[in-house]
Amino acid sequence: MFEDAFRDGWGWWVIALAVGVPVLLVVLTELINGLRRRNNALAGPLRLLRNGVIPVGALFALLAFAIQSPAEQVWTRVVATVFGFLVILLLLSSFNVALFAHAAEDSWRKRIPTIFVEIARLVLVALGLALLFSWVWDADVGGLFTALGVGSIVIGLALQNAVGGVISGLLLLFEQPFKIGDFLDAAGVRGRVVEVNWRAVHIDTGSGIQIVPNSSLSGASFTNLSEPDGPYSASTSVKFSTDDPPHEVMALLVEVADALPMKVARERASVSYSGAGAYGVAIPVAGPSDASRALSTYLSWLWYAARRHGFALDGDATDPIAEPGRLAEALRSIASTLHLRDDDLEALLTASSLERYGVGEIVLPSGVVPDEVRVVVSGRAILSLEVDGGRVEFAAAEKGDIIGQTALTRERTQAVTVAGEILTVVVLPLATVDELIRTRPRLAAEIGESLELKRTLAADRLAALSLSRGSIGSR
Structure with a gap:
């Protein structure tokens, strides 16, 4: 009996399947685990091989070669069909990994839209199944292909406008003349691209989302405002x-x-x-x-x-502030700050001037030695320290406050002064302020106290900033 088994060949098939399949599954399991740890895309096809192709293939070999079931038997054909379908999926999965898994960012393989790949995979699966049914079940698929060809022509003619838009969208996705986040000027729409799909491009115009059909973009010129790279x-x-x-x-x-x-x-x-x-x-x-x-x-x-x-x-x-009387009115409003007397106003009218700054304008930059002194008439100025490319506010100058006091000590400014709102100031030449200080010791003392207070505020703000960064870094 045993001699008959090996003479007929099915005994060798049983031994091969009983020994070879478990060994092959163990080897594939170890290989798959190693590839998964390295995040290798090849682990996917090997997992399909281990979990589907080998078990079903072993069952088919057992039926066809070991048990030697007739090829016309239904169960043999069913198993052969499932095995053939799994082999088709394995080949397509392996092809996808080999061609697209490690494609460079600027290569044509990376630019192919996913929908193209899915359509091609669906067509290949359909063709593979048709051939499989023809081989295993002796099915006549010629008529099916003819019907599909005629049906495709009819459907294409009926839906040519809609299909044309879809094809335009797919070609646009493949070419990729822009990407998410780019700014476009297209079809009278100007804004940032927030979504691209097979039918349309969604553009954020700042006042809403404008939907531009891909057929419109592919049939007309547009400008990618984000290209080339740079400012x-x-x-x-x-x-x-x-x-x-x-x-x-x-x-x-x-x-x-x-x-x-x-x-x-x-x-x-x-x-x-x-x-x-x-x-x-x-x-x-x-x-x-x-x-x-x-x-x-x-x-x-x-x-x-x-x-x-x-x-x-x-x-x-x-300029509205250049109207007659505006400067005299401004000098009277800051007379207490400069300790002015009535006979000083006439002299200051010829030496001083009025200036106005818009919100956010730099009134006095840092790192310069001022040659003028400004006194705030209206509005508010912000004094900030420039730290790590940004600005840290530490004081403010309002009506009656002096800007540019370091002009009197001939020192460089440490802070940048910015108009926090519409700011109007009286500009006094340095020589004029020096003369006022010479005849008014109290003014000199007040300016010195104000300058020292600002230095203290700046030092405290820097110390608090350093302490805050240190506490964040220690967390």
Whole structure:
């Protein structure tokens, strides 16, 4: 009997399956565990091989070769069909890992949309199953392919508009001329891309989400404002009077632009002069989302700065604070601060001036020796220390307070003074203030006390900041 078993061959199949399958499963288990620890994508196909292909293949071998069941038997055909289907899935999974799992970010394989891969996989599975049924069950699949071909043509003609949009979307996804987070100017819509799918692109315009069909984008030109890499340029045109010296105007335009908080660090604004009082300004900002805010702030600051320098922005040099009587009124409002007497007002009227600053403008930068002293008439200024690229507020200057006291001690400023709101100040030349101090010892003492108080406040703020950072770092 045993001789008959080995002579017929089924005995060897039983021994091979009884010994080989468990050994192969153990080896695959160890290999899969090792690949999973390294997060290797190959672990997926091997898991399918271990859990599906080998057990079903062993069952098929047992039925077909060991037990030698007839090929026409239903159970043999069912197991052969399942085994063939699992082999198809294994081949497709292995192909997917080999081609796409380790694709470089800038390669064509990485740019292929997932839906393309899924459609191709579905088509291959359908073709594989058709061939499998033809081999195992002797099914006639020729008619099926013919019906599918004719049906596809009919459906394509009926849905050509809808399908055209889908295909346009898929091609757009494959090409990837933009990505999530980029800023587009497309089809009259300008904003940031927040979602891209096979049908449409969702663009955040700042006032809502605009849905732009992919067919519209693929059939027309659009601008990717986020390309190429680097700072985005917020551009605007301004016009001054032809009487204003061009180089002085250009210096002012750059100075105001470089003070903007939205400007990219270590980048400078550029200005071009095209004649007839017309200038072009380009401000480097992080992206289009900052451009509108930067230009709005820039143009408002430029209005104040132009009038402080006596330039005619848009051909208009009039300034409300330059009206007769405004300076005399301002001097009377700060007379107690400077210990002024009635006979001092007339002299100060010719030596001093009024200036106004917009919200956020730098009134006095840090690291300079002032050659003027300013006294607040209205509004509020903020004194801040520049620390690690940011600003830390430590004091404020309000009506009657003096800005630029280090001019009297000939020292560099340690703080930056910024207009916290619309700020109006009286500007006094250093020589005028020196003369006031010489004849008013009490004024000199008050200025010295104020300067020392600000130094103390700045030191305390820095100490508190260091202590706070130390406590955070120790957690």
